[in-house]
Amino acid sequence: MYNFKHYIQKHTPSNWFLKLLVILRLLLTNYTDISESRAKCYILKFYCISIWFCISLFYFYDVFARNAFGIYSLCVVEYTLCGIANFIGGDDFFFKFIRIIEINDRIIGFKKMSFFTKYLCAITVSNVTIRLFISITHAIVDPRPQYLFATVTFALLSTDINHIFNILIFSIIQNRMKQLQLFFKSIYIPVNISGRNEVEINIKSIRKGLLYYNNLLDNLRSISKSLQVLLLGMMLEVMQSLIMISSPAIIANITNNHVNNIKRMLSSKLLQTSDESLVFELETTLQYMTLRPFQFTICRVVTLNIYLPFVVIGLCITYVVVGLQLSQIKI
Incomplete structure (x- = not known):
């Protein structure tokens, strides 16, 4: 025993x-x-x-x-x-x-x-x-x-x-x-x-x-078969992380599409009217929305949109490559 x-x-x-x-x-x-x-x-x-x-x-x-x-x-x-x-x-x-x-x-x-x-x-x-x-x-x-x-x-x-x-x-x-x-x-x-x-x-x-x-x-x-079972278990957590990262970006991208639709709608109404006061208000609104678009940036570097997961992956790959290059430098 x-x-x-x-x-x-x-x-x-x-x-x-x-x-x-x-x-x-x-x-x-x-x-x-x-x-x-x-x-x-x-x-x-x-x-x-x-x-x-x-x-x-x-x-x-x-x-x-x-x-x-x-x-x-x-x-x-x-x-x-x-x-x-x-x-x-x-x-x-x-x-x-x-x-x-x-x-x-x-x-x-x-x-x-x-x-x-x-x-x-x-x-x-x-x-x-x-x-x-x-x-x-x-x-x-x-x-x-x-x-x-x-x-x-x-x-x-x-x-x-x-x-x-x-x-x-x-x-x-x-x-x-x-x-x-x-x-x-x-x-x-x-x-x-x-x-x-x-x-x-x-x-x-x-x-x-x-x-x-x-x-x-x-x-x-x-041990590849046993190891693959453990690695496949990680996919559930990876899926959750992708959902958590992508969801705000997708919603922000949909919101940005709404803003673009508003601008197109205002442009269409601007062409339909001839009243000067109404034209002024429409132009002012359209110009303001053009100069100040809906946009959210993370740390003033990464824009929150549908491309966020790819940007994050690109940044990770970049830092890994830079780290590997620096590790080869002998002081």
């Missing part, structure tokens, strides 16, 4: 972040087998199912009582679906991925490589900070019961830790690829090779690097 400490030591390396991640995922109702004892497994399953049911019940009861679709509805649905998917599949694919990574690291000679990278640290800290700030702000401003925000925050943190799970996997691959780049760079190939032994050493090093690269890709492919 396994206890929790033995399970963690068996399935994860001596890395504090991975151990903490496994414990947090379990506490946030992402089910994981921690014992061969059926009683303990049933208790954990009951805990996860009870939390899923309570959060869904509290949230959607409030939604139906107010007869309004809440902005976090898709997040709660995503939380439930991800929990069920993890309940069925478990975390075995992740532990297998980590074990193979450690074996490949030992074979090539990469010692004590951390699974916690600076990118993952920045993403985790910023995401948790933003989530808590938004949830606390909503709890203070919104008059609805506080327990509702507590349940939503719990669901958001649970889905976020699944996203961090995905980011961790690709971050591990990225860190190994970076180390492999340094490995190939360290292979010194002189113009004039004096001895055959030096050639054989370089050949072995190149083959070892190629084998490591192949093993990394095979390892990632072996």
Whole structure:
């Protein structure tokens, strides 16, 4: 019979972040087998199912009582679906991925490589900070019961830790690829090779690097199905974000169309009348609406219209490209 400490030591390396991640995922109702004892497994399953049911019940009861679709509805649905998917599949694919990574690291000679990278640290800290700030702000401003925000925050943190799970996997691959780049760079190939032994050493090093690269890709492919399920869960939250970003822009664009229709209507009426006073008022109104159109800008940079999502994507791509270019500069 396994206890929790033995399970963690068996399935994860001596890395504090991975151990903490496994414990947090379990506490946030992402089910994981921690014992061969059926009683303990049933208790954990009951805990996860009870939390899923309570959060869904509290949230959607409030939604139906107010007869309004809440902005976090898709997040709660995503939380439930991800929990069920993890309940069925478990975390075995992740532990297998980590074990193979450690074996490949030992074979090539990469010692004590951390699974916690600076990118993952920045993403985790910023995401948790933003989530808590938004949830606390909503709890203070919104008059609805506080327990509702507590349940939503719990669901958001649970889905976020699944996203961090995905980011961790690709971050591990990225860190190994970076180390492999340094490995190939360290292979010194002189113009004039004096001895055959030096050639054989370089050949072995190149083959070892190629084998490591192949093993990394095979390892990632072996967990692709489980990883795709987790990544597809993110699409619900992406859809919600797109709706939240696009809705004001679409409404603003429709409003701008109304303004344009008003100007066309005034121009038409201006052509129909010959009264000077009426012409003056129509021209004044038309000129004012032309000089002061309906327009809302965000930070005096981005105009709120139907093209806003594309502008946001363009800005993100621009800053990513600039960041990558600056990262190549060595001071």
